[in-house]
Amino acid sequence: MSHTVIAAVDGSAESLAAAEWAAREARIRRLPLHILHVWQDWSPAFAHAPFTGVDTTPGEGATTTQQWAQRVSRDAADRLREGHPGLEITVEQVNGRPAEVLLSAAEKAEILVVGSRGLGSVAGFLAGSVSLPVIAHAERPVVVVRAGERAEDELRPGSGDDGDHKGQYRDVVLGLDLSRPCDELLAYAFEAAAARAATLRVVHGWSVPVVDGYDPAAADPGHGVALGLREAGTLTDVLRSWRGKFPQVEVKEQCMVGRPAGHLAEASKDASLLVVGRRIRRAAIGAHIGPVTHAVLHHVRTPVAVVPHL
Structure with a gap:
């Protein structure tokens, strides 16, 4: 399933919105879409069996849970095929622990798309502890x-949509830590x-360092101005080679004093997508998301792409 967009569905409004977004993303990236539904059998036999993560194909005598799992993914795929004719769509139901199955699937995906249960919380599939x-x-x-995210929300007002989602996209916003x-x-x-043929708006938030309780910018405003010019110059330098690799992409740089999460939340209000990073930490304990990414996941309505990196 490499070079595939995977959408995890569980029948909820947020997962169906995620699947619809994934279909649009697969289309514009010219990739196939894979619909994945994870169902967990809570029968005593399964509870005492080791997790294998293998596919199960309900046959004669299938449980109500198995039949429901088949219907959820099949109905989602049917709706997407109707709305996105020509898009290659495959469907899979897997019996196992949802978080483990989705993490395994993500290893083979170009992008994994999941749903979130509304402003103020990041909840998951089948259980709030999954996503x-x-x-x-x-x-x-x-x-x-x-939940409720729509194709038209990603387009600039008045740009139009001819039925093939070809309106002009709002900006893609990238939160970048220059450190x-x-x-x-x-x-x-x-x-x-x-x-998307969209503008890329790169947002970098920075703060004047305080040493031993002393804020040099408060005593000398020129110090803050000089640091701001230095940060802006560094941002331009970092982006220079990427502008050369993607000459078709218009890039806007925003270098601002203050908390990055607040700037990103504000910038995302008129964006089609917000992109943030997450450092890969392989320790078993801890959330491993980072404060900025954690904050935007809780407070931003725009679709958020979390990109892991070393």
């Missing part, structure tokens, strides 16, 4: 989509903007 571990531990990009800019994050953002 956060997937976002925190997947080593491929994971896109989080809110550790990484190729994986920049590549994803530029590719997403190029696929």
